[in-house]
Amino acid sequence: MTVPQQRVLVTELPGPRSRVLHERRVGAVPRAAGSVMPLYVDRAEGSILLDVDGNQILDFGSGIAVSSVGHSHPAVVAAVTEQASKFTHTCFGVNPYEPYVALAERLNELTPGSHEKRTVFSNSGSEAVENAVKIARRATGRSAIVTFEHGYHGRTNLTLAMTSKATPYKTGLGPFAGDVHRAPAPYPYRWPTGSENCLEEAFEAFVQTVHLHVGEEQVAAVVLEPVLGEAGFIVPPAGYLSRLRQWCTDHGVVFVADEVQSGLCRTGDWFAVDHEGVVPDLVVTGKALGSGLPIGAVTGRADVIDAVQPGGMGGTTAGNPVSCAAALATLDVMADEDLNARARWIGEVMTGRLQEMANRFDVIGEVRGRGAMVAVELVVDGGDRSPHPAMTQAVAKACHAAGLIAMQTGPFRNCLRLLPPLTISEDLLRDGLDVLEQAFATAA
Numbered sequence: 001m002t003v004p005q006q007r008v009l010v011t012e013l014p015g016p017r018s019r020v021l022h023e024r025r026v027g028a029v030p031r032a033a034g035s036v037m038p039l040y041v042d043r044a045e046g047s048i049l050l051d052v053d054g055n056q057i058l059d060f061g062s063g064i065a066v067s068s069v070g071h072s073h074p075a076v077v078a079a080v081t082e083q084a085s086k087f088t089h090t091c092f093g094v095n096p097y098e099p100y101v102a103l104a105e106r107l108n109e110l111t112p113g114s115h116e117k118r119t120v121f122s123n124s125g126s127e128a129v130e131n132a133v134k135i136a137r138r139a140t141g142r143s144a145i146v147t148f149e150h151g152y153h154g155r156t157n158l159t160l161a162m163t164s165k166a167t168p169y170k171t172g173l174g175p176f177a178g179d180v181h182r183a184p185a186p187y188p189y190r191w192p193t194g195s196e197n198c199l200e201e202a203f204e205a206f207v208q209t210v211h212l213h214v215g216e217e218q219v220a221a222v223v224l225e226p227v228l229g230e231a232g233f234i235v236p237p238a239g240y241l242s243r244l245r246q247w248c249t250d251h252g253v254v255f256v257a258d259e260v261q262s263g264l265c266r267t268g269d270w271f272a273v274d275h276e277g278v279v280p281d282l283v284v285t286g287k288a289l290g291s292g293l294p295i296g297a298v299t300g301r302a303d304v305i306d307a308v309q310p311g312g313m314g315g316t317t318a319g320n321p322v323s324c325a326a327a328l329a330t331l332d333v334m335a336d337e338d339l340n341a342r343a344r345w346i347g348e349v350m351t352g353r354l355q356e357m358a359n360r361f362d363v364i365g366e367v368r369g370r371g372a373m374v375a376v377e378l379v380v381d382g383g384d385r386s387p388h389p390a391m392t393q394a395v396a397k398a399c400h401a402a403g404l405i406a407m408q409t410g411p412f413r414n415c416l417r418l419l420p421p422l423t424i425s426e427d428l429l430r431d432g433l434d435v436l437e438q439a440f441a442t443a444a
C-alpha cells in the first residue's frame with residue numbers, strides 16, 4: 001500500500017479512533033511525555049502521515065528534523081529489512097560488524113576537514129553530546145564546558161545542564177552536572193544593544209564570559225549548535241563561527257559543533273559549519289542520520305578521540321546494525337538525490353513566501369534560517385519585539401486543524417519552525433505554505 005502524496009482530511013481532527021487511543025494513552029503514559037498533535041499514525045510515506053482515521057497529514061516537522069529523505073524511503077526500508085533479517089544485535093563491544101565500520105568511514109569522509117578522523121556511535125543525540133564532552137575532557141585534562149544561552153543539547157543529566165531552557169525541560173529535575181557555563185547567544189534579532197550585526201559584541205561577550213567566570217585554561221570544550229535549533233533557528237552572525245574556531249585553537253580548547261539538528265543536508269550543505277568553511281574538532285550528528293532508527297555519532301580528530309582509553313565509550317545497543325544500515329542507506333539517498341540542492345531550493349521557496357506574509361502580517365517579526373531550516377518569530381503587533389507566544393500557538397493550532405504539522409518553539413515559544421522532508425514535492429510545499437498563510441489570516 002502506498003500513502004497518496006496529498007493532504008486530505010476525512011474526519012475532524014483528532015478523529016474518533018485517535019480520540020479512543022488518546023484516552024488509553026492518558027491512562028498509560030505520563031503527562032510529561034507530550035505530543036504536538038494527538039493524531040495517532042498508522043503509516044507514513046514521503047511527506048504525508050496517514051492517521052488511524054484515514055486523514056492524510058502534511059508533515060512540515062519531519063519528526064523534528066529526522067525524516068529528511070522522506071518517510072519510509074524505499075532504500076531505507078530495504079536496508080533495514082535486509083539487516084534485520086540477517087541479525088539485529090551482537091553488541092559492537094562484544095562482536096563487531098561491517099555496517100558500524102562502513103558508517104564510521106562514511107562520516108569521517110563527509111565531515112569537514114581532511115585530517116585523520118574517528119567516529120563513535122551512540123543511541124541518541126544526547127548520548128553523542130555526552131560522548132563529545134567525555135572525549136574533550138579526557139583529551140585536554142580540563143573539565144569546564146562552555147555552551148550558549150538558548151542552546152539545546154539533550155535530556156540526560158549532563159546535556160540538561162548544557163540545555164538552556166528551564167521550562168519544560170529542566171524545572172524540578174535537577175541538580176544537574178557541574179562545570180557547565182553559558183555564554184550569551186549570538187542572536188542578532190534580540191541582541192541587547194539592538195545592533196543588528198552583533199558579531200563584534202557577541203564574540204566579545206563570549207570572550208569576557210569565559211575570561212571572568214571560567215578561565216580560558218579551565219575550558220575543555222566549547223559546544224555550539226551552528227544554527228540553534230530549539231531556539232528557533234537562530235543563525236549566528238557571519239564570522240562568529242570562524243572567530244570561535246580561532247579562539248578554541250588559541251586556547252587549546254576542543255571546538256564541538258552540535259549538528260544533531262542542523263547537519264546532514266538540512267541547511268543546504270552536509271553540515272551547517274560548511275557555510276563558513278569552519279572545521280570543528282568534533283562534529284555531533286543524530287536525528288536525520290538514522291531516518292528514525294536510533295543513532296547518534298561523534299566524528300572528529302583521531303588524536304582527540306583516541307585520547308579516551310579502550311572501553312571508555314560504548315553501550316549495549318550503541319551503533320546497532322539496523323540503525324547503521326538505515327544510516328548508510330540514508331546517506332546514499334542524500335547524495336544520490338542531491339538533497340543539499342533540494343534543501344537550498346526549499347529554503348528559497350519558503351523564505352520567499354514567508355517574507356510576503358511578513359509584509360502582510362505585522363505579527364511576523366523575523367523570517368530566518370538556513371536552507372530548509374526556516375523559522376518565523378512572532379511579536380506583538382506594532383513592531384515592538386515583545387514575543388507573542390499566544391499568537392504563535394493560535395497559528396500553529398490553525399495549521400493543525402487543517403492537517404499541517406507546524407511546530408512552535410523558541411525560548412519564548414514565539415517561533416514557528418518549518419522542517420519539511422527534503423524530498424517534498426513542489427505541490428505539497430506550496431500547499432503547506434498556503435495553509436500557513438491561511439492560518440495567519442485566521443489567527444492574526
Ligand code: PLZ
Pocket residue numbers: 064124125126127129152153154155225229230258259260261262286287
Ligand atoms: N542536540 C541540537 O536538537 C534534539 C528534542 C526533542 P536526542 N532536539 C529535539 C525533545 O523534545 O526531546 C537535539 C538537538 C540538538 C542534541 C539533541 C538531542 O538529541 O536524539 O533527542 O537525544
